[in-house]
Amino acid sequence: MGDEDWEAEIIKPHMSSYVPVFEKERYSSGANGDTFNRTPASSSEMDDGPSGRDHFMRSGFASGRSLGNRDAGESSKRENTSTMGGFGVGKSFGNRGFSNNKFEEGDSSGFWRQSSNDCEDNQTRNRGFSKRGDSEYEQDEGMQRTGGLFGSRRPSLSGAGNGDTYQSRSGSGSGRGGYKGLNEEVITGSGKNSWKSEAEGGESGDTQGPKVTYIPPPPPEDEDSIFAHYQTGINFDKYDTILVEVSGHDAPPAILTFEEANLCQTLNNNIAKAGYTKLTPVQKYSIPIILAGRDLMACAQTGSGKTAAFLLPILAHMMRDGITASRFKDLQEPECIIVAPTRELISQIYLEARKFSFGTCVRAVVIYGGTQLGHSIRQIVQGCNILCATPGRLMDIIGKEKIGLRQVKYLVLDEADRMLDMGFGPEMKKLISCPGMPSKEQRQTLMFSATFPEAIQKLAGEFLKSDYLFVAVGQVGGACRDVQQTILQVGQYSKREKLVEILRNIGDERTMVFVETKKKADFIATFLCQEKISTTSIHGDREQREREQALGDFRCGKCPVLVATSVAARGLDIENVQHVINFDLPSTIDEYVHRIGRTGRCGNTGRAISFFDPESDNHLAQPLVKVLSDAQQDVPAWLEEIAFSTYVPAFSGSARGNVFASVDTRKGKNTLNTAGFSSSQAPNPVDDESWD
C-alpha cells in the first residue's frame, strides 16, 4: 500500500472504529498534517530509548516527508527528523514511523535502561505512572468493565468488545496514557522502594500519578464456566515418549495415573470435571515430588500442564492439613503464594486455582497491578489461602500489612527464569527477606518454566533448599514439537506486505503476531485494521481495561488477530491459537520458545512463522538452528549458512542433535541450554525485555 492509499483510508469515516482513541480527537479536529504533529511536551508518550531497532520511532511519521512504503522500523535508518510527525494526516500515514519526540525525553535511569529492545518497558518501569493531562482516565477506568481477562474459553462468556475493532491509547497519545505501569507493576517511582510508591501513587493519589480505579469484572461463577476447557490434541499421547530426567537425591518415583497421587475425592472430582484423564510428563514427576515436600525446579515444554503440576499437590497438602475456611480479617496469612510476571498470566493461574479448589474451603485470590489497590485489598480481607500475585502488587499489599507471611508454606515462581532475572529478581529477593517470611528451610519453594538459563538456575539456589530436585522434561528450553516452525527471510521493508499475505491466507484462524515494541504493536494493529483484518493489540502501554478487553476479543474470536509485545509471550493459554507470527524476532531464543508456545498446546498442533531479517537477527541464527533441529523441524539452508558464518565457538557441539539435555547446573557440566548461552554468556535479562 502506498502513501496515497493510507491517506485515502485514513480520512474515511469508518476509520473511527479503529483509529487509536488518542488520535481520534486529532483527526476530528480537522487538520492538516501539522495539526497532528506532536510537540516534545507530551512526556507521557516517551517510550523507547535511543538504541536498537526501535529507532523507527524516532523519525517516522514526520509530516511533510515521504519515506515511501516502508515498515515502521525502516525510517530509523534514514534520518532523525526534527519534525514531530504524529500521525500526520495531511501527509502520509501508515508508511512512516511514529513521532519521534518521545525519544528525546524518553530517557530513564537505572538498570532498566540498558536494553536495546526494551525501551518501552524500561521507561514504564522507571516511571510507573505516566502523567496525564486530562481527567477522562478515571471515568474510563472506573466505569468501563469487560469480561476480557476472565473470559471463559467459551466465546459467549468472554468479554465482548465495545464495538471498536482497534483502539489503543498506548501511552502515545496526548498524555492520556493513564496508568503506565508494567504488567507486573514492579517498579514505580524511582525504582527503589518501588513497591511503596505504587501504593502511594496508585491509591492515595499523591504525587506519583493518577489513581488507578479500574476494577476488573469478577470471573463467571457458574460451574460450567469454571470448568470450561479445551480438548487435548492428537499429539497428547506422544507426551509419553518424551524423555524426562530428574536430578538430585532421593527423588520419589513418578506416578503414572491421577489415582496414584492419592488425592482427595473433591480434588479428583475437579480433575475429572476439568477434563483431565491422563497426566502429562511434568505432572507425573512433579506431583509426587511436591507431595513428598521437596523443593523443585521443573522445566517442561510450553503448554504441557505445568500449572496443574504445582496446583494439584499444593491443594492436596492443604486438604490433608485440614485447612479451614479463611475468614474476614484485616491481615490475611495465606499458606501459598504464587507469583508470575504478567497480570494476564497470574489471572489465568488464579482461575486454575479456583477451578481445582472448587468445593473446598480453600480460597484463592488474585491481585495484580493496573487495578484499584482498594479492590485488591477487599479481595484479600475476605479470606485468602492461595494468593496469586504479580510482584509489584504483592509487595504493595505486604507493605500495607494486609498480608502476613508467617503461614507461607508454599512459594511458587511460575516462569521462574523470568521471575529471577534482573527485572524481577530484586523484588523476589525482597519478598523472601520480608519480615515473617519463613526461611527456605521452612517453606517449600517451587519453580516452573519452559526455559531455564544456567545463570538463572544458579540464582535460584538462594531460594531453594540445597537438596532441591530438578526435573527436565525433554530438551530444557526446547520448543514444543507440536508447533510447526517456519523461518522466512523477510527484510523489514517487506514485512507488512508479507504479514498481510499470510493473514489473508490464514483467514479467521486465531493468530498472535509478535512485535518488539509497544509502539509497533499499535502501528501494526492499526495497519491491519486498515487492511480490514480484525485486529486488536496487547502491550504494556494499554490500560488494564483495554488489555483485558483485547484478550477477551481475541479469545472469543471477535478479533482473530492479536498483535502483542512479549508481554503475551509467556504462559497465556488461549484456546485455538493456531498461528504465531514473529513479525519481529525477539532478541533471545528463550523468548522465541515462549512466544511460539502460545500455539500447539496440550497436544494440539500449531504453526509458527517467523520473519528473519538478516539486518538485525543474525545473532539468533545459531540458536534458531538448534531449536529447529532439536524440534525436528526443517532448517532452511540459508539459515544454516548464516549460523555458520556467525559461528560462536561456545555454541559448537550443542547446535544439533541432542535428544536430551540435562542442564541441572549442580551437575557441574558447563552444558549449554537451547538458549545457546554458557553460564558466562547468560542473557542479560533486560535485553530481552519487551514484557510491558
Ligand SMILES: Nc1ncnc2c1ncn2[C@@H]1O[C@H](COP(=O)(O)OP(=O)(O)OP(=O)(O)O)[C@@H](O)[C@H]1O
Ligand atoms: N493432564 C491434563 N489433561 C488435559 N489437559 C491438561 C492437562 N494438564 C494441563 N492441561 C491443559 O493444558 C493446557 C496447558 O496447560 P498449562 O497452561 O498449565 O501449560 P504450561 O506448561 O504452564 O505452559 P506455558 O509454558 O506456556 O506456561 C491448559 O489448558 C490445561 O488446562
